[in-house]
Amino acid sequence: MCGIIGYIGANQAAPILVEGLRRLEYRGYDSAGLAIVDGDIHLRRAVGKLRNLDALLAESPVLGTLGIGHTRWATHGRPTEMNAHPHIVGSVAVVHNGIIENHLELKAELAAEGRKFASETDTEVFSHLIDRALKQGKDFEAAVREAVGLVRGSYAIAVVDRNCPDRLIVAKQQSPLILGLGEGERFVASDIPAVISHTRQVVYLEDGDLAVVTAEGHRILRVQTGQEVQRPVVHIDWSAVAAEKGGYKHFMLKEIHEQSRAITDTFRGRASVEQGEVFFEELNFDRTVLDDIRRIVLIACGTSWHAALVGKHYIEQAARIPVEVDLASEFRYRDPVIDTHTLVVAISQSGETADTLAALNEAKSRGARTAAIVNVIGSSIARAAGEVIYTHAGPEIGVASTKAFTTQMVALYLLAIYLGRRIDRLSVDQARSLIETLLQVPAEVDKAIQLNWHVRDVARRFMNATSALYIGRGLLHPIALEGALKLKEISYIHAEGYAAGELKHGPIALIDEHTPSVVVAPRGPSFEKTQSNLSEILARRGKVIAVGNADDEPLRTAADDYLALPATTPWSAPIVAVVPLQLLAYHIADLKGTDVDQPRNLAKSVTVE
Secondary structure (H helix, E strand, C coil): CCEEEEEECCCCHHHHHHHHHHHHHHHCCCEEEEEEEECEEEEEEEECCHHHHHHHHHHCCCCCCEEEEEEECCCCCCCCCCCCCCEEECCEEEEEEEEECCHHHHHHHHHHCCCCCCCCCCHHHHHHHHHHHHHCCCCHHHHHHHHHHHCCEEEEEEEEECCCCCCEEEEEEECCCEEEEECCEEEEECCHHHCCCCCCEEEECCCCEEEEECCCCEEEEECCCCCEECCCEEECCCCHHHHCCCCCCCHHHHHHHCHHHHHHHHHCCCEECCCCEECCCCCCCCHHHHHCCCEEEEEECHHHHHHHHHHHHHHHHHHCCCEEEEEHHHHHHHCCCCCCCEEEEEEECCCCCHHHHHHHHHHHHCCCEEEEEECCCCCHHHHHCCEEEECCCCCCCCCCCCHHHHHHHHHHHHHHHHHHHHCCCCCHHHHHHHHHHHHHHHHHHHHHHCCHHHHHHHHHHHCCCCEEEEEECHHHHHHHHHHHHHHHHHHCCEEEEEEHHHHHHCHHHHCCCCCCEEEECCCCCCHHHHHHHHHHHHHCCCCEEEEEECCCHHHHHHCCEEEEECCCCCCCHHHHHHHHHHHHHHHHHHHHCCCCCCCCCCCCCCCCC
16 A cells, blocks of 8 residues: 655665655555665654655655665554654565565564564564574575565565665565666656656566566576566656646646547547447457356445446446456455456556455456456556456546546447447447447536536535535435535545435435535436436435536425436446546535545555555
């Protein structure tokens, strides 16, 4: 859940490390620190946001051309300076992302040898293990390799030794880590934005890799065997500007406005109205494979799970294959019924979500065919899945997902047509109609974004609410869930989403004049039913914010506030209707003064269980 950065080269390391940490702060922000090697190891750590580390470095600067840095999201140990990374023991400093599952066992063993621990973290175990191996006469590389061989769990680590000022060593297991290649310099990082302003050439490390990194090169070997391996160099096309706010107040607002572009990039080159076909060149599903699939299971967490709920409707309607949607965090713990006739599709923005990756591997172990829908090229889930569909949303920095969500729905929309056509459950004319609808979505999303300032006025009227309900039916039920999640995540207002038909089975007891209800009701198969639920809310003096079509005057008249959408179809409605809900959550949070891009207790990539 944390962010790692490392540098070795001819330039001063501290500014480069701080810049990298700033681009990684979405991964964790309860503390930050760095360690610079210059004869000795110089440590600087601060609790809270990165600006506190900036202030410390301004008061007490540090020089050196080799260093490692870290921004933390607490898993083991409170957010304190002593628990902040890097952790130094002897001549060694370590930063770590992940969880060491056997850290208590190892800590007890090390304590029995007389070693003293200064923090509550599991990471400090790494520092002691490496220091112990060095004191036993092993060289730096052998010491790190021995230490990572003793731990169980997930880790990405970067290590420096003051006695080896010409190198740093990194290792990876179930946590993301890349190498950035420059001229006479090398970088290591948890994610591409940390290094993109310095280099576009990166190497993705694989689980079980250990890399010895110098200013002029790197060497990768397998931890278990010691065998050297080669990993390909990948050119990254993202611009540095893509990781900046681009003039918007927050990344989240920028990313909301990027959705029409991201949606277009996701379907561009993949769909043909003329042929009535969807093309996924990256998928290796022939008719024989598809005929063997009896069931599809979509696994995801959080916002991606809501996208999966939409995808269930799409796939079942287009391909007539039964679809289940599973919370990835629960999947492994109930002995799931998975076999060789099951296709399991993992959905994750980062491609590093630990629960989803573990669920995917569990499905593979049971013989399932696997695929993934992810945004980040070369991510762990992308590499683990048998097949991959990339969403092409570009970097998403705001913790509350927006463009990743809409592009996931688009990818599932395309997948549904793809499957339906290849197993002859969807006619050419039906596919053409659905593709034509999809091609209109970017323009419809842009029209929804034009509600921005009206939504801010609505937000001003409801910003002091302490609770809210969101309701929708069919394909719009997941959108109600997502709207409620967005409000919770960034404004800290309690909100719940419900299938509208469930309102009278309990939630209606919460309705009063102080609890606004957001009713997602563009025209569709269940419109009249949802309209009836709206009337039930009004009859109990509830306040209603309705999201519906621009020409729906009865709905507009009934609601206290109305967010008007362009005309949509049932399949396009979820993708368009979520936009005003994103804007509503954003503006309420902004008006309340919360940290929109980095809400409390949350991190962008949940890389630990």
